[in-house]
Amino acid sequence: MISVEEARQRLLKLASLMPVVSTPLPLAKGRFLAEDLIARRQQPAAHMSAMDGYAVRFSDCPGPWSVIGESAAGHRYNGALAAGEAVRIFTGAHLPENSDCVIIQEDIERSGDNISLCGDAPHQKWHHVRKAGSDFSNGDRLAQAGTQVNAGIIAAAAMAGYGDLPLFAGPRVAIISSGDELVPPGLPLRTEQIPSSNAVMIAAMLSSLPCEVQDLGIARDNLASLAEKLEQAKGADIIVTIGGASVGDHDLVHRAATDAGATMDFWRIAVRPGKPLMAGKLGNSVMLGLPGNPGSAFVTAFLFLLPLVRHMAGSAQPWPTSLSAPCTTAIAAGGPRAEYLRAVLQDGELTPFHMQDSGVTKPLASANALIIRPVDAPPVGVGDIVAYLPLDI
Numbered sequence: 475m476i477s478v479e480e481a482r483q484r485l486l487k488l489a490s491l492m493p494v495v496s497t498p499l500p501l502a503k504g505r506f507l508a509e510d511l512i513a514r515r516q517q518p519a520a521h522m523s524a525m526d527g528y529a530v531r532f533s534d535c536p537g538p539w540s541v542i543g544e545s546a547a548g549h550r551y552n553g554a555l556a557a558g559e560a561v562r563i564f565t566g567a568h569l570p571e572n573s574d575c576v577i578i579q580e581d582i583e584r585s586g587d588n589i590s591l592c593g594d595a596p597h598q599k600w601h602h603v604r605k606a607g608s609d610f611s612n613g614d615r616l617a618q619a620g621t622q623v624n625a626g627i628i629a630a631a632a633m634a635g636y637g638d639l640p641l642f643a644g645p646r647v648a649i650i651s652s653g654d655e656l657v658p659p660g661l662p663l664r665t666e667q668i669p670s671s672n673a674v675m676i677a678a679m680l681s682s683l684p685c686e687v688q689d690l691g692i693a694r695d696n697l698a699s700l701a702e703k704l705e706q707a708k709g710a711d712i713i714v715t716i717g718g719a720s721v722g723d724h725d726l727v728h729r730a731a732t733d734a735g736a737t738m739d740f741w742r743i744a745v746r747p748g749k750p751l752m753a754g755k756l757g758n759s760v761m762l763g764l765p766g767n768p769g770s771a772f773v774t775a776f777l778f779l780l781p782l783v784r785h786m787a788g789s790a791q792p793w794p795t796s797l798s799a800p801c802t803t804a805i806a807a808g809g810p811r812a813e814y815l816r817a818v819l820q821d822g823e824l825t826p827f828h829m830q831d832s833g834v835t836k837p838l839a840s841a842n843a844l845i846i847r848p849v850d851a852p853p854v855g856v857g858d859i860v861a862y863l864p865l866d867i
């Protein structure tokens with residue numbers, strides 16, 4: 475058995491980065507930047523008014539002034555202010571040449587084209603002015619390569635002059651469930667059958683990542699059926715199998731994969747749940763074999779599959795980041811496998827589920843955190859601080 479850390483390093487070594495695609499901004503959300511986002515223009519391009527009012531020269535304060543024209547957003551006033559002159563101005567409009575502050579209209583009394591101050595005088599130059607380049611300059615770095623594009627990055631990119639962004643493509647992920655007992659969700663069951671819940675769970679876990687999921691359905695517990703599904707999965711960037719990863723007579727995934735020409739890199743890691751995890755290469759595809767127990771599939775998908783997808787899709791930080799919080803219950807000392815306890819984080823405190831059997835599904839419906847118990851972790855007392863991973867899936 476290898477450690478979680480070693481398995482992570484070896485898994486990423488099997489993977490390569492997806493190609494870079496110039497992607498229109500409306501399709502960019504969730505993908506990862508292939509290059510730093512560098513501003514192609516300065517913002518604002520010129521000095522702009524932040525308010526509706528009058529543009530004046532600070533040196534002319536406290537007025538009065540005569541209004542010589544108007545500057546509105548998208549319609550600049552093409553002229554300069556001389557002494558004693560003002561221009562009616564609106565939010566987002568260019569400041570006329572020579573003006574260096576804006577007085578809001580609430581502080582001005584107007585009679586025809588003559589205005590005078592009725593409120594506070596501006597205290598300094600550039601009052602209510604957004605100066606040219608005060609948001610960003612041409613050449614400023616607005617986001618780093620490897621960052622996941624969110625709504626804010628899309629806004630900044632649009633403002634910085636981009637209509638498309640260089641983004642990594644998302645990998646195509648083929649999912650194969652395996653087991654004679656499995657029936658697609660929602661169909662009638664005999665008592666020896668169970669709903670195949672893992673594939674839909676994993677597709678849902680992947681849905682917020684840039685990837686294309688193809689559920690290839692259920693392989694039966696024989697080499698021919700597995701071989702057929704693996705053949706169908708050819709061309710996928712990642713092939714995920716679920717179940718059949720252990721050592722029973724009907725656990726055939728490792729053998730089916732090697733028969734199909736896969737080179738397996740590791741099989742079995744020191745983690746609970748998830749010990750029978752396997753990874754290798756089948757052609758150009760990375761193959762990840764998850765254990766079938768629902769809790770094991772859930773934890774190993776979160777710890778390994780999601781980071782693998784993020785990595786191939788160009789993320790600079792593919793691994794989930796741990797946080798810490800006090801624990802409401804005592805936890806016994808750990809053992810030779812690192813443990814990831816399904817838990818609920820509520821009001822800043824963590825409560826692990828009493829039931830940590832990897833075969834149970836009910837806790838998954840309310841778990842929002844995994845408590846991390848490293849190999850040989852010391853016991854935890856009530857109120858002790860423990861590390862956890864938020865389940866943001």
Ligand SMILES: Nc1nc2c(c(=O)[nH]1)N[C@H]1C(S)=C(S)[C@@H](COP(=O)(O)OP(=O)(O)OC[C@H]3O[C@@H](n4cnc5c(N)ncnc54)[C@H](O)[C@@H]3O)O[C@H]1N2
Binds near residue numbers: 655656673718766
């Ligand atoms: N003698 C040993 N037996 C087992 C070992 C071991 O080391 N020695 N490891 C155990 C561990 S740990 C795990 S985890 C399981 C994983 O086994 P498999 O990956 O081979 O999973 P299966 O046997 O196919 O199924 C286990 C369990 O999960 C259910 N299952 C399978 N696929 C799905 C699915 N798509 N959706 C919902 N549930 C699924 C299946 O019906 C079984 O109940 O092995 C232990 N055994």
Ligand code: MOO
Binds near residue numbers: 749767833
């Ligand atoms: O490691 Mo298994 O995944 O405990 O049930």
